[in-house]
Amino acid sequence: MAKSIMIQGTMSSAGKSLLVTALCRILKQDGYKVAPFKSQNMALNSFITEDGYEMGRAQVVQAEAAGIKPSVLMNPILLKPTTDVGSQVIVNGEVRGNMTASNYFKYKKELIPEIMHAYHTLEKEYDIIVIEGAGSPAEINLKSEDIVNMGMARMAKAPVLLVGDIDRGGVFAQLYGTIALLEEEERAMVKGMIINKFRGDVKILEPGLTMLSDRLNPIADIPFVGVVPYTKVDIEEEDSISERFLKKMAKKIDIAVIRLPRISNYTDFHNLERFPNVSVRYIAKVSELLEPDMIILPGTKNTIADLKFLRESGLEAAILKAQAKESLIFGICGGYQMLGEMLRDPFGVEGGGEIKGLSLLPVDTVFSKEKIRKQNRGTFGEVTGMLSGLTGKTYQGYEIHMGESTWISKVPVNDGSFSDKAAKKYVEDRAITSVLRSNGDNVYGTYLHGIFDEEGICKEIIGTLCEKKGIALDEIFEFSYKKHKEEQYDKLADAVRDALDMEKIYQIMEEGV
Structure with a gap:
């Protein structure tokens, strides 16, 4: 059976998808057969697999980085927002219907058998599953019905790496607050912390890492496993919050x-x-x-x-x-x-x-x-x-x-x-x-x-x-999109490998929870 590691974030857009992509590439480079997994994804950007099923594009990108074909097993639930309070619910690549947020909240636990069937199927085929969470695990009003963050980690018995986004500011509060709001059982599943999107001299940041660890010690002993620099890579984004939408300058x-x-x-x-x-x-x-x-x-x-x-x-x-x-x-x-x-x-x-x-x-x-x-x-x-x-x-x-x-x-x-x-x-x-x-x-x-x-x-x-x-503009055509994507996956993997303590992460996967 496959080993697992799960990436959860302190908030949306903390960089979970990109870090999962990086880990898929790193583990592939290290000779492992690896697959991504996200139990429930909410996105308007989707993809159709060879067998005609619909899934989120983030897991398609992650599968590409892992060097495998995308499968709907990697994203068994896809929510495509139709209004501010409702979404089209897609299960195993097929439409189940449109639901309001409140109706889906009551319904989603019924989908656990389908989630676990998809996960266990992948578990039999791959050496390592890299799982992605969604939003934050500290949404205390939603915890009872959670199937994508700590709920998924518990079902998959997956150790968790918690990622904070320093680029937005307040990263120490993000990490401390998230861990403090977790239940004791959940905190025990968090095996490492990562600071993402860092710009500047990491030596200036290091005292803060020690201070945060000291403050967390009474409730949790969780080491930092890396500070990932802000890395410019040309890899598809899933969310509609995109820098691309801000480009307004016309060229030739x-x-x-x-x-x-x-x-x-x-x-x-x-x-x-x-x-x-x-x-x-x-x-x-x-x-x-x-x-x-x-x-x-x-x-x-x-x-x-x-x-x-x-x-x-x-x-x-x-x-x-x-x-x-x-x-x-x-x-x-x-x-x-x-x-x-x-x-x-x-x-x-x-x-x-x-x-x-x-x-x-x-x-x-x-x-x-x-x-x-x-x-x-x-x-x-x-x-x-x-x-x-x-x-x-x-x-x-x-x-x-x-x-x-x-x-x-x-x-x-x-x-x-x-x-x-x-x-x-x-x-x-x-x-x-x-x-x-x-x-x-x-x-x-x-x-x-x-x-x-x-x-x-x-x-x-x-x-x-x-x-x-x-x-x-003849020179602009000397370009291969497929080759370019492969180069960008390698560039991302190199940056993240240098920033993370991969030896510690392999140890975390080996020990599990």
């Missing part, structure tokens, strides 16, 4: 991603950010849009609500003006649905009713009760319009959506009227494939998440934008 090639209120899977655009002289800016209001070369409408957890946001904010009109001025418009998943003629919700999936789209693609969308989840790969057929260079390019990615989109049979003819007679030709000329749809000019839509991760597709799109502006 300017790509604007509409920052929808319920934006999901914004990791789709990370590969576009790798290129010098290419800016990827997240835009939430008209004044920020400027004159981008490309506008992307991303995925969203609620297409209809976010389409209303586009309309009310004035961004819809701004996008239509940009399209008329020949900016490239590209919609993914919910963004693709918005580009169509009509969106209909007969089953109340997104509150019911219907709404007119941007009418940039002759597509109608009807929301269905069942979520479509699948990986997709292949080769584009004939692509028309601005991105005709994509013809014959290979693609791969994954689909997660509730709606089905249909190409409208009635099409415009020269006199501006509509005619069914021209429908067949219109579909042949402009539909391209079921994967990528176009208006035959500068508007494109797809359900495929991850489409920009393919080097050939990314190169072709940026190359087209460069050619349109008369900019020579």
